[in-house]
Amino acid sequence: MISVLALEFFRNAIIAGLLASVACGVIGTYVVVRRMVSLSGGISHAAFGGIGIGYYLGLDPLLSATVFTVAVALGMGELSLRRKQNLETVIGAVWATGMALGILFVYLTPGFAPDLFGYLFGNILLVPREDLVLMVALVAVILVVVALFFRDLFAVTFDEEYAQVMNLPVERISLLLLALVALTVVMLIQVVGIILVIALLTIPAAIAREFASRLWRMMALAVALGAIFTVSGIVLSYILNVPSGATIILVSAAVYGVVMGFRTLAPGR
């Protein structure tokens, strides 16, 4: 096992997993407490459209996915803020439209799309060094923004109406949160892939909610749990020679199931 750590790809995978855990622990906490799980699902699947566009235009798919996903997230945010549309319906439409755009653009791109499967299901063992640098930058941005806007984000996610009465910039803060979700989603694509992103975003935070009574504690616990899940998932997938993204999710889901089972059998609160 130790000798494996000497391999660069394996080391990179572990680092990528830890970075992703930080992002999904912090932002996933907001996703869970503000009940934006399906919204985040829509945003993550829309990312596939960005990847397809990247292929078609010959850009770095992850870069075009970042721009596209943030734009979609802000658009959905505007729509739900301005016109009180049924957000669930909009999410469903965006979810499928993003995927459809991705499929169409990949089809239109001449030649074969070699790592398409990786974007859909993740391939953390193939994270190149440059992507690690990008991930470090994204995590830094997410942490700094959350630290600076911690009280505003709390007010808006806790009681949006009251935040409005207090004349806080509710609209801007909501859009900021959506942009952060979009950035986190793009980061997680490398790790577990578009289809599995939502699990890594919500499961660590959902388990943390059971044990943490305050927001920052929930974040810290979710980061720790995410780190345990990703690292053990990577190691397991390496040993068993199975896909890493799926293994990470299954490890997370197993722990979630056990925790929920205990909670149901012995209701502590």
Place this chain on the structure above:
Amino acid sequence: MSGDPAIDVRGVSVTFGRRPALESVDLRVEKGDFYAVIGPNGGGKSTLLKVILGLIRPSEGTVMVLGGTPFERRHLLGYVPQYRTFDFSYPVTVGEMVLSGRLGHIGGFPRRYRQGDRVAAERAMETMGIHDLAGLEICALSGGQQQRAIIARALVGDPEVLILDEPTVYVDTPTGEHFLDLLTGLRRQMTVLLVTHDIGVLSSRVTKVACLNRCIFTHETAEITGDMLEGAYHCPVDLIAHGLPHRVLGEHEQEERP
């Protein structure tokens, strides 16, 4: 400025889709009033409060709050939202929740709580008798305690007008009485406007009453007249004398629910 009424609603209409929620409603709350707006469920009471708070834009009419628009003045209002619409599953302690009511007074970036904010939070929790619960998570409280926490959050911003939406829904009757005493105490420091479908909460403590069922029926005293009730509830109701136990509407309310 000091001569301005606390709240001045003129000819306000609100329509959701095709359904009118409020029709040319006038409401004038003077400073120092303890004003109660009663009416059946679905009669537009919460909508009226949201118009005053600038959360809903009326399709017609004007709203003035403390001599300005709701947007300019609403940070001077303390709002107690309806208990049942409140999310108590959020991971936050009572102390933090109450403290967050100061955020409207905290400018600068990033927003930080100062000593004065913490003192104000302590004081608000003491007023509401939940001082010893400050460290508890809000979902661990009883319904009555949660309600007090919501009111404490409204008080912590030193509001000039306290606006309460159905404040007694989850408070049982003995506590309800005590609760009204509390509000009466607060009344000396601020104007109070509350809406309720529960006419039983009304008592001699209230200085003015209006009935709201899409249209408003006002009477510049604390008395509820038969006309007002008939107008608001669309059924003849025994005239309720000021100061007597008001249990009559409890039975009517069931029939009136849409």
